[in-house]
Amino acid sequence: MSADFLYGIEVVINGLMAGVLYALVALGFVLIFKASGIFNYAQGVMALFAALTLVGIMEGQVPFSHLINAIFGTDLHYFGWTVPALLAIAVTVVIMIFFAWAVQKFVFRHLVGQEPIILFMATIGLAFFLEGVGDLMWGSDIRTIGLGLPQGGSLWIEEATASLGGDDFYGFFLDKLDILATAVAAVLVAALVAFSQYTKQGRAMRAVADDHQAALSVGISLDFIWILVWSIAGFVALVAGVLWGVKSGVQFSLSLIALKALPVLMLGGFTSIPGAIVGGLIIGVGEKLFEYLVGPLVGGATENWFAYVLALIFLVFRPQGLFGEKIIERV
Amino acid sequence: MLDSGEQSVETLLEVNNIEVIYNHVILVLKGVSLTVPKGGITALLGGNGAGKTTTLKAISNLLHSERGEVTKGSIEYRGEPVADSSPSELVKKGVIQVMEGRHCFEHLTIEENLMTGAYTRRDGGAAADLEMVYNYFPRLKERRKSQAGYTSGGEQQMCAIGRALMSRPETILLDEPSMGLAPQLVEEIFGIVKNLNEKEGVSFLLAEQNTNVALRFAHHGYILESGRVVMEGPAAELRENPDVKEFYLGMSDEGRKSFRDVRSYRRRKRWLS
Structure with missing residues (x-):
């Protein structure tokens, strides 16, 4: 096999793995949109906030230290301990559940029955609010996540595949972190699908997604389901935040990955979990492959816009996305 | 299941002179009172916009999510006030509403739809009750793996009633089960309702x-008419009442009349009851 072809395959594999990360962010959007019709603009900020919280807890940072120091004239910054990763993740999950509860209790409970655009605006407000709280709690420095996740190229795969090509092929270069992210995302998605298909609460979640009034009428508490959905979205945000955070550091720009999720959603459909996955993969692969094949001809940097153009084309020809909920119409 | 001695029968639901306002301004019910006895089928009749659905939603408290509010009067179930209870x-407590227009969960299968009805139950008897529902609605059993959105209107109505049954209710508030169904299906569904009333x-x-x-x-x-109860009585009496015959059943003893001769409101109005 020619080296060019093999490098092409490598690009595709790397694209798939980048796509998984896009899919993870998109998944958070889909969960909330499906269950409550809310397009949650704050999903990206939730990922940032979750990652920040995780780092802060692990490093034993004092939350709101700037505020406390300014008011009481103290000089607190760190508790002086470090928290093991698993415990820190558990605490972060609890915080995200609390956040879900607060969002439902203080924002969306009061907006039941309002227009979608009003709900959307509320999530924009929520995004800015959460960003501010994140800053105030943990400071605005760029942080690195010390979870000890493997990083760098996988030599093992490189060596094992080097013999496939000729002298000018040195084997596939795959980032260990990408491989891990793919595995994590696969497990997460499988768990989510199993939860929504085979459990009572999952069934209730789908029922709420279909018809709020009917769900109420059989005694399903919308409040509870929405808190559940926001909690799950919070957890997904945490996973996405950590994986992206390990890659590029935990910083404000993390919240912009939400923008990368938009084309994924347009491609996959706003209401489909498989759609989010496949959409993410298509965008990931398409982006990398386009950069590899066409990029050199147009001067590169196509990754910045390729996804959006692809999404635009989809909007024109298939507005509900690849897997958008089938609109059931009986004749 | 009800015999002639209606007076001695236990009252389940008592609605007392309720007033319902939508959006803080639109007065829909202007003092509706009614009672539902245990083991009976009580009909709430009237034309479009008379307030039937609103009355049911006031009882089941589905009004809240539509910005409606009970502003006066009381609703009691087994003697307990329930106006503030969530659906x-x-x-x-045993009161469940089957909404007008079926409202099945379209993307869930028939069986999943039925199982959502058992959401509030903790007793683990749902599997047995599923069989009970399939006994009453054999058609649902045939279609249990189909998405509810793709089943026929009659099947959806059966699904909605079956779903309510899964909560093991004492009282079902059934809103317009005949809507959009062929007369034969209407008979079938009412027959099942009667069966459920007598056997369960x-x-x-x-x-x-x-x-x-x-x-x-x-x-x-x-x-009901324009948010008020204008007439009530045992069904057999109402059926024979000349006003009901003329206005609601489209029959008249006097033969065809000129429209000019129809005095529009001969009915006895009851402002409070």
Whole structure:
């Protein structure tokens, strides 16, 4: 096999793995949109906030230290301990559940029955609010996540595949972190699908997604389901935040990955979990492959816009996305 | 299941002079009172916009999510005030509503739809009750793996009633089960309602525009007009009442009349009851 072809395959594999990360962010959007019709603009900020919280807890940072120091004239910054990763993740999950509860209790409970655009605006407000709280709690420095996740190229795969090509092929270069992210995302998605298909609460979640009034009428508490959905979205945000955070550091720009999720959603459909996955993969692969094949001809940097153009084309020809909920119409 | 001695029968639901306002301004119910006895089928009749659905939603408390509010009067279930109970609390107490227009969960299968009805139950008897529902609605068993959105209107209505049954209710508030169904199917569904009433002892409060069918199956009837109860009585009496015959059943003893001769409101109005 020619080296060019093999490098092409490598690009595709790397694209798939980048796509998984896009899919993870998109998944958070889909969960909330499906269950409550809310397009949650704050999903990206939730990922940032979750990652920040995780780092802060692990490093034993004092939350709101700037505020406390300014008011009481103290000089607190760190508790002086470090928290093991698993415990820190558990605490972060609890915080995200609390956040879900607060969002439902203080924002969306009061907006039941309002227009979608009003709900959307509320999530924009929520995004800015959460960003501010994140800053105030943990400071605005760029942080690195010390979870000890493997990083760098996988030599093992490189060596094992080097013999496939000729002298000018040195084997596939795959980032260990990408491989891990793919595995994590696969497990997460499988768990989510199993939860929504085979459990009572999952069934209730789908029922709420279909018809709020009917769900109420059989005694399903919308409040509870929405808190559940926001909690799950919070957890997904945490996973996405950590994986992206390990890659590029935990910083404000993390919240912009939400923008990368938009084309994924347009491609996959706003209401489909498989759609989010496949959409993410298509965008990931398409982006990398386009950069590899066409990029050199147009001067590169196509990754910045390729996804959006692809999404635009989809909007024109298939507005509900690849897997958008089938609109059931009986004749 | 109800015999002639209606007076001695235990009252399940008592609605006392309620007023409902939508959006803080639109007065929809202007003092509606009614009682639902245990083991009976009570019909709530009247034309479009008379307030039947609103009355049912006021009882099941689904009004809240539509910006409606009970501003006066009281609603009691087994003597307990329930005007502030959430729909989910009411379902646990045994009152469940089957909404107008079926409202099945379209993307869930028939069986999953039925299982959502057992959401509030903790007793683990749902599997056995699924069989009970399939006994009453054999058609649902045939279609249990199909998405509810792709089943026929009659099957969806059966699914909606079956779903309510899964909560093991004492009282079902059934809103317009005949809507959009062929007469034969309407008979079939009302037959099942009667069966459920007699064999499972479920009490029904039935809102219906199809006065003819409703009065044949119900024990007692209320007629609503513009948010007020204008007439009530045992179904057999209402069926024979000349006003009801003329206005709701489209029959008249006097033969065809000129429209000029029809005095529009001969009915006795009851402002408070």
